[in-house]
Amino acid sequence: MDLWTVILFLLMFTVIIAVHEFGHYLTARLLGMKVLEFAFGFPPRIAAIRHAGIDYSINAIPFGGFVRILGQDDFSIHQAGEGDPGSFASKPWWAQAIVLAAGVTMNVVLALFVLTIAFATGTTGSTGDVRVRSVALNSPAQTAGIQVGDIVRAADGREITRADDLVSYVAGQAKQHPGQEVTLEIERNGRSIPPIRAVPRPEPPEGEGPIGIGLEEVQGAKTYALPDAFREAVSLSGQVVVQIAQLPGQLLAPRGSTGAPTVGGPIEMAAITKHDGFKWIRHKQYYEKRLNPDA
Numbered sequence: 001m002d003l004w005t006v007i008l009f010l011l012m013f014t015v016i017i018a019v020h021e022f023g024h025y026l027t028a029r030l031l032g033m034k035v036l037e038f039a040f041g042f043p044p045r046i047a048a049i050r051h052a053g054i055d056y057s058i059n060a061i062p063f064g065g066f067v068r069i070l071g072q073d074d075f076s077i078h079q080a081g082e083g084d085p086g087s088f089a090s091k092p093w094w095a096q097a098i099v100l101a102a103g104v105t106m107n108v109v110l111a112l113f114v115l116t117i118a119f120a121t122g123t124t125g126s127t128g129d130v131r132v133r134s135v136a137l138n139s140p141a142q143t144a145g146i147q148v149g150d151i152v153r154a155a156d157g158r159e160i161t162r163a164d165d166l167v168s169y170v171a172g173q174a175k176q177h178p179g180q181e182v183t184l185e186i187e188r189n190g191r192s193i194p195p196i197r198a199v200p201r202p203e204p205p206e207g208e209g210p211i212g213i214g215l216e217e218v219q220g221a222k223t224y225a226l227p228d229a230f231r232e233a234v235s236l237s238g239q240v241v242v243q244i245a246q247l248p249g250q251l252l253a254p255r256g257s258t259g260a261p262t263v264g265g266p267i268e269m270a271a272i273t274k275h276d277g278f279k280w281i282r283h284k285q286y287y288e289k290r291l292n293p294d295a
Helices: 003-030 093-121 140-144 163-176 226-252 266-276 279-283 285-290
Strands: 035-051 054-069 123-135 151-155 182-188 196-198 213-222
Touching (some): 093 226, 163 213
Antiparallel strands (some): 123 151
């Protein structure tokens, strides 16, 4: 990992943490709690400025940051500042909950801001076409005649504009109506072809979907007006929230199940930074790969 990658990763991670901690800082002050320190990085301390009783510090370990609030010590039975009206522990539960939730809320705001700017200044976005990127051997899709490059327009009369639309529908049909055909409307080389029928498998082989096709959403250059850019940012963020909600079930699913996620922490984030830099902000290439499922 080269020096530029390390610097870029530390900068990105510090911004994310700083925005998170600023949420705690801002709400604590607004709710009358006494903030002791707002720090960039972790000790040992390099420099600090005190203003209005708060230390604004820069520390030697450039990895994130923290906020110290009077009376908020997770590892102490007897909290400092007990009885002080400015103490975290002296405030009602709803005020404490607001302060604790403010960090995550600020991260959501940051994500919406960055994505809105990305969409407004020009990005690569989905055109609404869902394309077949792979066909598994001896699968229902291969038997039915589906080919790589086909565009799936509809499934049983339901319009398909996102890969997840087809995946969810086919998986649901396989479980609720085993043995029943699914009719796909396909466009090939720019022309519609006769409907193709395939029977989804309730228990497909590992790494395959019910009918055995890998999907991708066709990407194209797009620039959005600011209101539309914000709506796209909210939509994309919503997809992330849905995937996070589905993550526990995917991790606990049997090995033969499809859609198992790739899980990674800071090391994975650093690897993405090394591979793509900040391209994901403008082109979403990495993220779109994670949204391309199997049906």
